[in-house]
Amino acid sequence: MNYNTNNLSIKVENLERRFGNFTAVNKISFSVRRGEIFGLLGANGAGKTTTLRMLCGLLAPTSGTALIDNTDVARQPEKVRFKIGYMSQRFSLYEDLTVWENFRFYGGVYGMSAKDIRKKFEDLSQRLNFGEQADRLTRDLPLGWKQKLAFMVAAFHNPPVIFLDEPTSGVDPMVRRQFWDLIYESALAGTTIIVTTHYLDEAMYCDRLAIMAEGSIKAYGTPAGVLDEFKAVNMQEVFLKIAGKEALLQ
Amino acid sequence: MVILNRVSKTFGKIKALDEVTFQVNEGELFGVIGPDGAGKTTLFRILATLLLPTEGHATIKKHDVVQDFGVLRKITGYMPGQFSLYPDLTVEENLEFYARVFRTRVEDNYSLIRDIFTYLEPFRKRRAGNLSGGMKQKLALSCALIHRPEILLLDEPTTGVDPVSRAEFWGLLHNLQKQGLTILVSTPYMDEAAHCNRIALLRQGRILGVNTPKGLQEEYSLHLWGLKGERPALLLPLLRQLPAEFRVYAAGQEVRVACRERNGIEKIKALLETSEKWDHIQISLVQPDVEDCFIALMQENNELQYK
Structure with missing residues (x-):
């Protein structure tokens, strides 16, 4: 992978957010390369969600900068929204719309023309062979398909960065693997993937990750590197060590 | 202690449970593990x-x-998967309410919930609706224990809860088990199997297997190799050139290859030798984890179609 800075997709420097006297995010810095799969982890209250909201242009930073594909989230929040896609395990597709209607709706929201939507949907359904599902209600689809379609909807307007929130928690191991296949394909094609999750197994699928606690980044690197640094056998152990709860280790 | 004999449940056309049979012994911490929609809540x-x-x-x-x-x-x-306490009542009020419903007093059963209450103590005057996910689960567990039951039925108590709270919760369950309770608990997180004495793997209403976590590993009938040293995104397409009897999938930063034949490794090595760019790939025989076992059992049940 190319390490030079021209190839950075996300660049965060001294990013800070305070709410009154409370510092939710305390001057964090990290960067993500184009096509990288990056995990942002942390327990409840660690500052993960606040960071995410700033990166999506939904919350203004108190100080510091964050660039998404060279766009400053504080200066051009509106523009940032077109640079990102978002998918969560809990909500992504409208269950009472058909597959096609979901794509048409999201394409419209992101300002794609009707012609582009139609054309892109046809290409996609042909390539991934889901043409016959197009007019089925989303709620009637098997979970494996829903999962894949939710990702494709998030990727539909070709955003350079896609955020995945607990994308595979609660799905069976085979669906989960098929889902990661799709993510890998997308990352290889140059899309940057940011995964936030509570599911520590999922963290192991990331190329690199950052673990937050009390508003700061406490661990940053490849999964293997982080395990090494904390002398831990798994991410759970790293997490407990960062939280000062080693006593809970069995 | 608990005996299920060919239990089925249908909702209209949907078969939520399909002849589920297993037994839970007295004093056991027994896990029902399966993805969303497996039938755990039913x-x-x-x-x-x-x-x-x-x-x-x-x-x-x-x-x-x-x-x-x-x-x-x-x-x-019983602790349902959905948070079902009164959000407008405080921690204390919820406990007292449930105690009264069962015609008992919090003080009479305090010894059982003492451990849990040390976590809740700082929030005793806080409304239940304003607690964090982890604290809500601990309060719900306290309320399920208030009448000193002999068996606990906990439906997905660790779902959506952060890893630290999850570890705390399992610690509490181990302590309750030591006090003689039988505990039946469900979870979609496969890595939590290690906390249970025995587990039942459930998928689409059917039991794939019942065993100890260790027994499940020993029963694994395939040979399983782990390949490291390159992004799975690059390794997967290469390894998918293997014949159909090989199952190839990512597991974290590793790619795993499962196959019935011991000499399957020769075919993997031959494939890696086709180019110098794979020279640095390390290959080793690995112990299957619960997910590997789950996938193998699905395969035996011919349930790998996702069309």
């Missing part, structure tokens, strides 16, 4: 006497879940 609601099975029988301490629901509600403590 199973727990039947055991909690809140739902009638369409077919089959289930008993807890020889009491039938259909006939003897009155007795069973006194000896079971």
Whole structure:
């Protein structure tokens, strides 16, 4: 992978957010390369969600900068929204719309023309062979398909960065693997993937990750590197060590 | 202690449970592990006497879940997957309310919930609706214990809760087990199997297997190799050139290859030798984890179609 800075997709420097006297995010810095799969982890209250909201242009930073594909989230929040896609395990597709209607709706929201939507949907359904599902209600689809379609909807307007929130928690191991296949394909094609999750197994699928606690980044690197640094056998152990709860280790 | 004999439940055309059979021994910490939609909640609601099975029988301490629901509600403590306490009542008020429903007092059973209450103590005057996910679960567990049940039925108590709270929760369950409780707990997180004495793997209403976590590993009938040293995104397409009897999938930063034949490794090595760019790939025989076992059992049940 190319390490030079021209190839950075996300660049965060001294990013800070305070709410009154409370510092939710305390001057964090990290960067993500184009096509990288990056995990942002942390327990409840660690500052993960606040960071995410700033990166999506939904919350203004108190100080510091964050660039998404060279766009400053504080200066051009509106523009940032077109640079990102978002998918969560809990909500992504409208269950009472058909597959096609979901794509048409999201394409419209992101300002794609009707012609582009139609054309892109046809290409996609042909390539991934889901043409016959197009007019089925989303709620009637098997979970494996829903999962894949939710990702494709998030990727539909070709955003350079896609955020995945607990994308595979609660799905069976085979669906989960098929889902990661799709993510890998997308990352290889140059899309940057940011995964936030509570599911520590999922963290192991990331190329690199950052673990937050009390508003700061406490661990940053490849999964293997982080395990090494904390002398831990798994991410759970790293997490407990960062939280000062080693006593809970069995 | 708990006996399920060919329990089925249908909702219209959907078969939520399909002839589920297993037993839980007295004093056991038993896990029902399966993805969303596997039927875990239906199973727990039947055991909690809140739902009638369409077919089959289930008993807890020889009491039938259909006939003897009155007795069973006194000896079971049920914690539903959805947070079901009163959000407008404080921590203390919720505990007192549940104690009164069961005609007992918090003080009489305090010894059982003391451990848990040390976590809740700082928030005793806070409304339940304003607690964090982890604290809500601990309060719900306290309320399920308030009438000193003999068996706990916990439906996905760790779902959506952060890893630190999850570890705390399992610690509490181990302590309750030491005090003699039988605990039946469900979870979609495969890595939590290690906390249980025995587990049942559930998928699409059917039991794939019942075993100890270690027994499940020993029963694994395939050879499993792990390949490291390159992004799985690059390794996967290469390894998928292997014949159909090989199953190839990512597991974290590793790619795993499973196959029935021991000499399958020769074919993997031959494939890696086709180019110098794979020279740095390390390959080793690995122990299957619960997910590997789950995938192998799915395969045996011919359930790998996702069309």
